[in-house]
Amino acid sequence: QVQLQESGPRLVKPSETLSLTCTVSGGSISGYYWNWIRQPPGGGLEWIGYIHYTGSTNYNPSLKSRVTISMETSRNQYSLKLSFVTAADTAVYYCAREGASDIWGQGTMVTVST
Amino acid sequence: DIVLTQSPGTLSLSPGERATLSCRASQTVRSSSLALAWYQQKPGQAPRLLIYGASSRATGIPDRFSGSGSGTDFTLTISRLEPEDFAVYYCQQYASSPLTFGGGTKVEI
Numbered sequence: 001q002v003q004l005q006e007s008g009p010r011l012v013k014p015s016e017t018l019s020l021t022c023t024v025s026g027g028s029i030s031g032y033y034w035n036w037i038r039q040p041p042g043g044g045l046e047w048i049g050y051i052h053y054t055g056s057t058n059y060n061p062s063l064k065s066r067v068t069i070s071m072e073t074s075r076n077q078y079s080l081k082l083s084f085v086t087a088a089d090t091a092v093y094y095c096a097r098e099g100a101s102d103i104w105g106q107g108t109m110v111t112v113s114t
Numbered sequence: 115d116i117v118l119t120q121s122p123g124t125l126s127l128s129p130g131e132r133a134t135l136s137c138r139a140s141q142t143v144r145s146s147s148l149a150l151a152w153y154q155q156k157p158g159q160a161p162r163l164l165i166y167g168a169s170s171r172a173t174g175i176p177d178r179f180s181g182s183g184s185g186t187d188f189t190l191t192i193s194r195l196e197p198e199d200f201a202v203y204y205c206q207q208y209a210s211s212p213l214t215f216g217g218g219t220k221v222e223i
Binding site for chain 1: 115149151153159160161162163166167172173204206208211212213214215216217218
């Protein structure tokens with residue numbers, strides 16, 4: 001079955017760029033929307049944005065100026081870049097498929113700290 | 115943005131009891147698809163999709179979970195709580211951008 005796995009640095013310094021990759025295995029990246037969603041410690045869920053397999057993107061306006069989501073279809077991967085991070089960006093970051101997200105990665109905890 | 119307000123914040127129940135969780139939207143969720151979903155999340159785990167389209171159960175979800183509602187008012191009902199159902203539940207609308215989640219309801223023993 002389709003599985004998602006997030007990867008990337010777990011610790012990022014303030015003002016730098018957070019970079020994560022989601023690898024899709026057991027199925028194709030084509031034909032779907034692919035999301036990034038985050039959850040701060042003890043907090044709720046926040047949608048960051050998505051990329052469609054055609055390459056079109058849609059971002060949360062609250063983060064839009066700092067977010068880029070891209071896709072590498074040949075590798076069945078898509079990526080998140082969040083620039084100028086602060087402690088408020090410390091969270092578990094999830095990749096997930098589709099609007100009603102039926103498949104999620106396990107999540108990766110990213111801490112913003114010196 | 116569509117703001118989703120979940121109530122109650124915490125629901126204290128016993129196994130075998132019925133749980134009724136509410137999700138109220140600040141604007142009508144688009145009626146063409148009723149793009150409202152419910153998720154269950156346990157500590158240290160990713161959310162799990164329970165309900166999509168307001169009332170359709172996701173694959174493998176037991177029939178004790180049911181969703182209902184339209185417009186701005188939605189409900190998740192767990193007919194008889196099993197020990198594994200004690201968790202946090204989130205509603206989400208995916209009808210319009212930005213996609214938004216409710217603040218969650220914790221169902222505790």
